[in-house]
Amino acid sequence: MSEGVAIVILCKPLKLAKCRLAPILDPQERAAFAAAMLSDVLDAACGARTARRIAVRSADAGVGRIALAKGAEWQFEEATQGLNAAASAASASACQSGERSLMLLSADLPFATGADIDRLAELGTYAGARAHDGGTNALLLDPARPFQFLYGPNSFSAHAAGLAAQGESLRCLVSGGLAEDVDTPPAVARLLNKRVGAATHAFLGELPHLREQVA
Structure with a gap:
C-alpha cells in the first residue's frame, strides 16, 4: 500500500x-465566503507532502466543481448529511479502498497550510486539531478501526473521551492554522488582521464594509 494520508474535506452545500x-x-x-475558504483548504491539502489522496465530500455540485478544478476527488452525497453521518461515510469509503490513514478536515479553515497538515499527519493515529470553541477541525484516524464520530459542541473532548473509553488517546495539534475555523462575526474580525489563504484574501478584498461591521 502507498504511504501517505488520504484527506477528505467535509463540506455542506454552499447555500447552507x-x-x-x-x-x-x-x-x-x-x-461565496464558504467557497473561498474551501478553495484555500484544498490548496493547503495539495501543498502537504504527506497527502496521498485528496477528496471533498458534499451533496453540492458547486462544491464538486471546486474540488475537481483543484485536482481533488468529489465524493458525492445523495442527500445532505450531518457531519457525523458524512464522516462515517467517508471513513467507510476509505476503509473499502484499503486506506489506513484518513484525515478529515473542516472546509472553513482559511489559515490552514500544508505544513499544518503535515504536522498533524506526523502525530499518527489518533490525532486531531481542536477549534477554539472546543469543536473538532481535523481528525486523523485509521478507517479500518472502529471510531464513533461525535461532532457537535465540545466535540474534541467528546472524541477524546470516546477513545479513552477504548484505551486509546487523542493527540492534539495545539497550534497552527487548523485551530481556527470561521463561524461568527468575531472570527471574521480576526481574519482582517491576519494572513489568510489567497481565495479568502480576495473575497475579503471585495467587501471593504466588513471591517466597519465587525469592529
Missing part, C-alpha cells in the same frame, strides 16, 4: 453554509 454570519453577510456573500 455560515448561517451565523447572517448579521454581516447576505446569503450570496456567505456562499
Whole structure:
C-alpha cells in the first residue's frame, strides 16, 4: 500500500453554509465566503507532502466543481448529511479502498497550510486539531478501526473521551492554522488582521464594509 494520508474535506452545500454570519453577510456573500475558504483548504491539502489522496465530500455540485478544478476527488452525497453521518461515510469509503490513514478536515479553515497538515499527519493515529470553541477541525484516524464520530459542541473532548473509553488517546495539534475555523462575526474580525489563504484574501478584498461591521 502507498504511504501517505488520504484527506477528505467535509463540506455542506454552499447555500447552507455560515448561517451565523447572517448579521454581516447576505446569503450570496456567505456562499461565496464558504467557497473561498474551501478553495484555500484544498490548496493547503495539495501543498502537504504527506497527502496521498485528496477528496471533498458534499451533496453540492458547486462544491464538486471546486474540488475537481483543484485536482481533488468529489465524493458525492445523495442527500445532505450531518457531519457525523458524512464522516462515517467517508471513513467507510476509505476503509473499502484499503486506506489506513484518513484525515478529515473542516472546509472553513482559511489559515490552514500544508505544513499544518503535515504536522498533524506526523502525530499518527489518533490525532486531531481542536477549534477554539472546543469543536473538532481535523481528525486523523485509521478507517479500518472502529471510531464513533461525535461532532457537535465540545466535540474534541467528546472524541477524546470516546477513545479513552477504548484505551486509546487523542493527540492534539495545539497550534497552527487548523485551530481556527470561521463561524461568527468575531472570527471574521480576526481574519482582517491576519494572513489568510489567497481565495479568502480576495473575497475579503471585495467587501471593504466588513471591517466597519465587525469592529
